Amino acid sequence: MNRVILMGRLTRDPEVRYSQGERSMAIARYTLAVDRRRFRSQDGDQGQTADFIPIVAFDRAGEFAEKYFRQGMRVLVSGRIQTGSYTNKEGQRVYTTEVIVDEQEFADSKNANGGGDNGGYGYQPTSRPAPSSAIGDGFMNIPDGVEDEGLPFN
Numbered sequence: 001m002n003r004v005i006l007m008g009r010l011t012r013d014p015e016v017r018y019s020q021g022e023r024s025m026a027i028a029r030y031t032l033a034v035d036r037r038r039f040r041s042q043d044g045d046q047g048q049t050a051d052f053i054p055i056v057a058f059d060r061a062g063e064f065a066e067k068y069f070r071q072g073m074r075v076l077v078s079g080r081i082q083t084g085s086y087t088n089k090e091g092q093r094v095y096t097t098e099v100i101v102d103e104q105e106f107a108d109s110k111n112a113n114g115g116g117d118n119g120g121y122g123y124q125p126t127s128r129p130a131p132s133s134a135i136g137d138g139f140m141n142i143p144d145g146v147e148d149e150g151l152p153f154n
Contacts, residue, residue, distance in 0.1 A: 002080040004099055006053060007107050008032035009074050014057075016066040026062030030055050030069065032077065055079075057101040065104065074107040 014030040033050045055077055057065045069075060079102040085095045 003078070004081055005076070005078045006032055006034050006055075006099065007074065007076045008034035008050070008053065010069055010071050011052060012071045014062075014065040014069050016062060025059045026057075026066060028057040028062035028065040028069075030057075030065060032075070054096075054098040055101060056082075056098050057104060061101045061104060065101075068106075076105050076107045077101055078103045 009032065011031040011033050014028040016026055016028045019025045019027060032053045032055055034053055036049045036051050077099060079099045081097060082100050083095065083097050085093055088094050
């Protein structure tokens, strides 16, 4: 199974191009800085190292990235790893690895970046409850009027 889930911050705004042909398709490329691990140096300072993962989003996912993703935003991406290779101008073989997006979403609330034009992403996921509706043990309160019969468990 080829499945990857990453959470990280965009290192720059997505670069978007459109394919040519009968049906033009958005192809967005961006890089996520993903924390690798936390470490403690010899003098006791804590630090982090990061991997910089190239991401490619096609069609509507590419359009979404172009419209809403900006440098510094924390996003969650799921997809598959794709490897490839090509020969550069010097005749050397270059190997590539990138993540092809199946799903992508914001990992912070829209107010996490301070609101305003850049922080108010223009998109609010509706399928996820607001954090304030969760109780202290991490479970969400079920609102009154929701029928138990619709739940997938007893």
